[in-house]
Amino acid sequence: MEWYWLLLALLGSILILMFAGIPVGIAFLMVCTFTAYHLYGRWDGVDENLTAAVFQLTDNAFSNMANFAIVPIPMFLLMGELFFHTGLAQRMFNAIEKLLGRLPARLSYVTVGGGTALATLSGSSMGATALLGTLMVPEMTKRGYKKSMSIGPILGTGGLAMLIPPSALAVLLGTIAEIDIGKLLIAGIIPGLILALFYAVLIFVRATLDPDAAPAYEVEDVSLGARAVLFLTDIAPMISVIVMVITLIMVGVATPSEAAAYGCVGVILLAFAYLLVTPLVRFLFAGRDAQSRDDAAIALKRFVPFFAAAFWRSLWGAARVTVVALLILLGSSLFSNVLAASGASVALIEWVTSFDVSAYAMLVMMLCILLLLGMFMDQLAMMLLTVPIFFPVIAGLDFGMELPVVQIWFGVIMLLAMEVSFTTPPFGLLLFVMQGVAPPGTRFGEICMAALPFMGCAMVLIALIIFFPDLAVWLPFLID
Amino acid sequence: MKFLGWLDWAWGKLLWALMAFAALYIGFIMVAIIYQTVFRTAGWDYSPLGFVLIEYGFVYALFLGSPWLIRQRGHIYIEILTAMLSPRARTVLSRLIAFACAITCFIWVWYSWQLLVEQYDDPMAYDELRAQFDIRSWLGTVAFPFGFALMGLEFVRFMFTHETMHQGVAGVASERAELEETRARLAGQD
Numbered sequence: 001m002e003w004y005w006l007l008l009a010l011l012g013s014i015l016i017l018m019f020a021g022i023p024v025g026i027a028f029l030m031v032c033t034f035t036a037y038h039l040y041g042r043w044d045g046v047d048e049n050l051t052a053a054v055f056q057l058t059d060n061a062f063s064n065m066a067n068f069a070i071v072p073i074p075m076f077l078l079m080g081e082l083f084f085h086t087g088l089a090q091r092m093f094n095a096i097e098k099l100l101g102r103l104p105a106r107l108s109y110v111t112v113g114g115g116t117a118l119a120t121l122s123g124s125s126m127g128a129t130a131l132l133g134t135l136m137v138p139e140m141t142k143r144g145y146k147k148s149m150s151i152g153p154i155l156g157t158g159g160l161a162m163l164i165p166p167s168a169l170a171v172l173l174g175t176i177a178e179i180d181i182g183k184l185l186i187a188g189i190i191p192g193l194i195l196a197l198f199y200a201v202l203i204f205v206r207a208t209l210d211p212d213a214a215p216a217y218e219v220e221d222v223s224l225g226a227r228a229v230l231f232l233t234d235i236a237p238m239i240s241v242i243v244m245v246i247t248l249i250m251v252g253v254a255t256p257s258e259a260a261a262y263g264c265v266g267v268i269l270l271a272f273a274y275l276l277v278t279p280l281v282r283f284l285f286a287g288r289d290a291q292s293r294d295d296a297a298i299a300l301k302r303f304v305p306f307f308a309a310a311f312w313r314s315l316w317g318a319a320r321v322t323v324v325a326l327l328i329l330l331g332s333s334l335f336s337n338v339l340a341a342s343g344a345s346v347a348l349i350e351w352v353t354s355f356d357v358s359a360y361a362m363l364v365m366m367l368c369i370l371l372l373l374g375m376f377m378d379q380l381a382m383m384l385l386t387v388p389i390f391f392p393v394i395a396g397l398d399f400g401m402e403l404p405v406v407q408i409w410f411g412v413i414m415l416l417a418m419e420v421s422f423t424t425p426p427f428g429l430l431l432f433v434m435q436g437v438a439p440p441g442t443r444f445g446e447i448c449m450a451a452l453p454f455m456g457c458a459m460v461l462i463a464l465i466i467f468f469p470d471l472a473v474w475l476p477f478l479i480d
Numbered sequence: 481m482k483f484l485g486w487l488d489w490a491w492g493k494l495l496w497a498l499m500a501f502a503a504l505y506i507g508f509i510m511v512a513i514i515y516q517t518v519f520r521t522a523g524w525d526y527s528p529l530g531f532v533l534i535e536y537g538f539v540y541a542l543f544l545g546s547p548w549l550i551r552q553r554g555h556i557y558i559e560i561l562t563a564m565l566s567p568r569a570r571t572v573l574s575r576l577i578a579f580a581c582a583i584t585c586f587i588w589v590w591y592s593w594q595l596l597v598e599q600y601d602d603p604m605a606y607d608e609l610r611a612q613f614d615i616r617s618w619l620g621t622v623a624f625p626f627g628f629a630l631m632g633l634e635f636v637r638f639m640f641t642h643e644t645m646h647q648g649v650a651g652v653a654s655e656r657a658e659l660e661e662t663r664a665r666l667a668g669q670d
Contacts, residue, residue, distance in 0.1 A: 023557040066536055319502045
């Protein structure tokens with residue numbers, strides 16, 4: 001069989017199986033098994049070649065999964081879960097709300113600022129969107145905000161979790177594509193912050209053009225001193241954990257795996273400090289009144305069961321996503337092996353690079369495929385399907401940059417494209433999450449319309465990164 | 481029927497316990513990394529076995545946790561076609577899908593079991609990547625047949641249970657399950 005028919009059959013059958021509703025990891029397993037039969041076996045029985053091929057696949061699957069490079073996935077997930085379950089994430093969000101004071105479209109800015117911080121801390125788009133939707137949308141609706149100004153920013157900032165480190169999805173992308181995970185994580189910082197800035201500018205422009213979309217209202221005045229204290233006590237310590245993780249990776253003191261584990265310990269220490277040490281210190285040094293005595297007694301009594309429950313829930317949540325990711329990795333490793341064994345991937349690269357089309361035209365084509373797939377597929381499935389094909393193709397094209405730089409650059413573009421696809425109708429995940437937590441009566445169409453301008457911001461950023469690659473690759477290669 | 485119900489309950493608890501091992505393993509990774517980096521930085525002696533346990537643990541975690549996730553509809557699968565079908569047609573398709581998944585898992589049980597036996601019988605089959613630890617190859621492969629068997633059984637279960645694997649709500653199954661958990665958690669915090 002010609003390589004293109006084989007490739008078409010492989011990709012086509014995977015897509016059909018996935019649309020039929022077969023679990024993604026199992027769909028890949030099915031296709032790989034079938035292809036192994038086709039390439040190595042006889043249909044009238046099991047022969048030695050086939051057995052050897054499946055033995056090799058099993059061995060490869062083991063080697064790819066028993067891999068220290070994927071440690072940051074569970075560690076970053078655990079870190080995010082700990083932030084959520086110990087209440088630290090919500091504490092910081094509340095502090096950001098108090099800090100912003102009186103502004104037109106204040107709550108939309110709170111959503112962007114708090115949401116970016118929340119998504120960064122938690123690394124979970126789902127969790128951040130669900131929490132923001134539950135906390136902010138009822139309040140914004142009560143204050144007369146239009147849907148575009150209440151739901152839109154939440155959908156926009158929710159997706160930032162996969163771009164700004166610590167992002168488990170970036171680690172998975174780095175693992176599947178076999179590129180430097182630390183550099184890919186660092187590369188997401190500047191684009192992530194630019195995107196948050198774009199969102200803030202978008203809100204400013206809309207609030208200026210249509211003041212009724214987000215009416216201003218009176219808020220409790222917080223003095224400058226109180227704001228400084230609030231920042232130092234409720235925001236700076238949380239951010240310092242993220243800064244520590246990023247710095248450890250950037251300066252090369254720790255690998256992403258080690259930095260992620262230290263991040264988890266940092267969150268645990270913060271939880272100790274906030275939930276146990278602070279009430280005790282307040283009681284011992286700031287006045288032994290009845291209130292602080294009660295607070296200290298409650299903290300002593302409740303800390304252990306609360307923390308134990310939060311820690312267990314965090315372990316469970318991290319394990320849940322890790323196991324799903326591992327099954328995906330299993331499918332991915334087999335798919336890459338089958339593609340390589342069939343010769344389809346090499347032939348595809350030769351075919352693609354033989355055209356007299358610019359590398360950028362190829363890049364745009366790949367982006368279009370990602371956006372199209374994102375309308376119907378989950379991000380992990382998209383990654384699994386496209387990474388084994390796109391990354392070798394990208395490596396064969398000439399963008400005027402060295403290969404490691406191109407790979408990181410394309411990795412960031414891919415993460416951004418997946419972020420856009422998170423909110424692309426009809427199956428963008430965050431649209432469904434939003435519908436689940438939005439006030440009753442919110443139509444799906446309204447949610448989609450609210451997401452559009454924020455998707456536009458991400459598209460503009462993708463274009464900027466394509467034309468100015470330094471936005472993504474300057475920081476990670478700075479240390480080199 | 482009562483016995484089958486009890487068996488299903490006990491089986492579910494067993495799978496939960498296996499998933500709990502996978503969750504504890506995540507905690508172990510954190511402790512093992514901190515232990516090794518602290519000891520290494522301080523210049524103290526430490527056992528590098530932690531790295532091996534972490535790496536092997538990923539394979540075990542996958543096969544320990546996956547059966548429970550299949551039961552909870554926690555793996556990623558997309559409901560587009562099943563959401564468009566009538567309940568009767570959806571039930572038929574869902575059971576067919578469960579059957580196909582079960583067959584795939586059992587094919588892997590068959591091959592990985594053969595590999596396991598071959599490696600067990602071969603006294604020279606050692607993990608070459610971690611040669612300094614003298615780890616027999618079958619210790620890595622053993623997770624495959626057992627894990628795939630448990631997964632296959634869970635798919636078989638979906639062929640016969642009243643509630644099918646697919647629920648007919650458009651979207652991604654695992655994410656819906658996670659969303660429901662998040663909402664329940666937020667409701668609990670209120």
